Amino acid sequence: MSKLVNPHGQTSLRPLLLKNKERDEEIKKAVKLKKIPMSSRELSDLLMMGMGAYTPLNGFMCEEDWKSCCLDLKTAEGLFWPIPITLSVKKSLGDSIQINEELSLVNEKGKIFGTIEVKEKYSIDKDFECRNVFNTIDTSHPGVEKVFNQGAINIGGPVKVIDEDHYPSSYKGLYFTPAETRSIFKQNGWSTVAAFQTRNPMHRSHEYLAKIAIEICDGLLIHQVLGALKKGDIPAEIRVKCIDNMVKNYFVKGSAIQAGYPIEMRYGGPKEALLHALFRQNFGCSHLIVGRDHAGIGSFYGPFDAHHIFDEIPSGSMETKALKIDITFYCYKCNGMATGKTCPHEESQRLHVSGTRFREMLVNNEEVPKEFSRPEVLEILRGFYQQENM
Numbered sequence: 001m002s003k004l005v006n007p008h009g010q011t012s013l014r015p016l017l018l019k020n021k022e023r024d025e026e027i028k029k030a031v032k033l034k035k036i037p038m039s040s041r042e043l044s045d046l047l048m049m050g051m052g053a054y055t056p057l058n059g060f061m062c063e064e065d066w067k068s069c070c071l072d073l074k075t076a077e078g079l080f081w082p083i084p085i086t087l088s089v090k091k092s093l094g095d096s097i098q099i100n101e102e103l104s105l106v107n108e109k110g111k112i113f114g115t116i117e118v119k120e121k122y123s124i125d126k127d128f129e130c131r132n133v134f135n136t137i138d139t140s141h142p143g144v145e146k147v148f149n150q151g152a153i154n155i156g157g158p159v160k161v162i163d164e165d166h167y168p169s170s171y172k173g174l175y176f177t178p179a180e181t182r183s184i185f186k187q188n189g190w191s192t193v194a195a196f197q198t199r200n201p202m203h204r205s206h207e208y209l210a211k212i213a214i215e216i217c218d219g220l221l222i223h224q225v226l227g228a229l230k231k232g233d234i235p236a237e238i239r240v241k242c243i244d245n246m247v248k249n250y251f252v253k254g255s256a257i258q259a260g261y262p263i264e265m266r267y268g269g270p271k272e273a274l275l276h277a278l279f280r281q282n283f284g285c286s287h288l289i290v291g292r293d294h295a296g297i298g299s300f301y302g303p304f305d306a307h308h309i310f311d312e313i314p315s316g317s318m319e320t321k322a323l324k325i326d327i328t329f330y331c332y333k334c335n336g337m338a339t340g341k342t343c344p345h346e347e348s349q350r351l352h353v354s355g356t357r358f359r360e361m362l363v364n365n366e367e368v369p370k371e372f373s374r375p376e377v378l379e380i381l382r383g384f385y386q387q388e389n390m
């Protein structure tokens with residue numbers, strides 16, 4: 001019998017996407033409301049709420065929750081939540097908004113995705129938020145930059161989601177809600193499931209990481225970021241193809257499932273690792289694979305900060321656990337895949353290929369070591385890079 005972890009907050013899943021008649025009525029109402037533009041990050045958070053990934057939140061946070069999440073990693077009511085989920089507006093627009101007013105939430109093209117009932121307007125100390133969440137106020141950090149670029153006023157209140165059609169149709173088969181992944185896991189008879197977060201195509205080091213998890217858990221969820229990515233990242237539809245081919249050729253049938261979800265990375269390192277584990281619990285995952293420098297960027301975080309933070313939070317904060325794994329690579333002396341924890345050899349024996357070098361190899365049609373990437377994956381990437389450089 002499959003017995004999965006509970007949704008976060010010991011409750012049932014709370015998807016905020018309306019359905020059927022309720023949705024039709026909300027759409028009719030929304031077109032007449034004042035329109036509030038969302039940033040891509042805010043839209044991605046709204047979509048996460050729509051699908052139930054941010055259970056049990058019911059909307060964008062008010063000031064008490066914002067402050068408490070920054071300072072103590074929990075909402076004012078004491079629910080564990082490591083990064084505040086907020087919506088901002090420009091001051092001029094904020095001044096015209098009334099408390100209890102209903103507003104429609106739109107993307108940059110004016111398409112309506114949801115509505116909010118404003119319970120509070122507040123201005124935030126952006127330095128305070130960034131110091132607490134990102135541990136820096138350096139605007140070369142993309143997460144910090146986004147906070148500094150957001151509007152001067154935050155609005156908080158419950159939301160209703162009326163649309164989640166934001167991604168190209170090629171992603172349709174990937175977009176599984178927490179209720180859907182849970183149902184798949186149950187059908188497979190899985191109780192323990194590890195989530196592997198990725199925004200890259202999977203090379204052999206990632207394959208190894210994923211297989212360590214399969215040794216321990218009943219199954220694996222390869223969970224792709226569909227939200228906006230860093231410049232130079234591989235587009236999701238190419239990644240999906242690569243991963244499909246790797247799974248088909250190198251994994252036991254039925255041991256791994258591929259899915260995507262709409263978050264936009266904040267690159268918040270350890271705090272973001274906690275958030276990633278929290279919403280994986282809603283998807284039904286008992287474990288999150290946390291590799292070296294999970295969700296980090298540049299040298300803002302230590303390589304194991306995202307491991308240590310799971311030992312620092314109060315016990316009972318959430319059910320999903322970190323599966324902490326050191327960097328993985330092929331070692332010529334070990335003559336196999338290994339990790340920083342298991343391979344005793346020098347760096348010179350270990351195969352590391354930087355993203356830049358890898359790209360160069362593919363563009364120039366150079367041979368890539370078979371120990372680095374599977375041929376089925378390379379073929380797809382070669383096609384992509386060569387077309388891109390034409």
Ligand SMILES: [Zn+2]
Nearest residue numbers: 331334343345
């Ligand atoms: Zn070795």
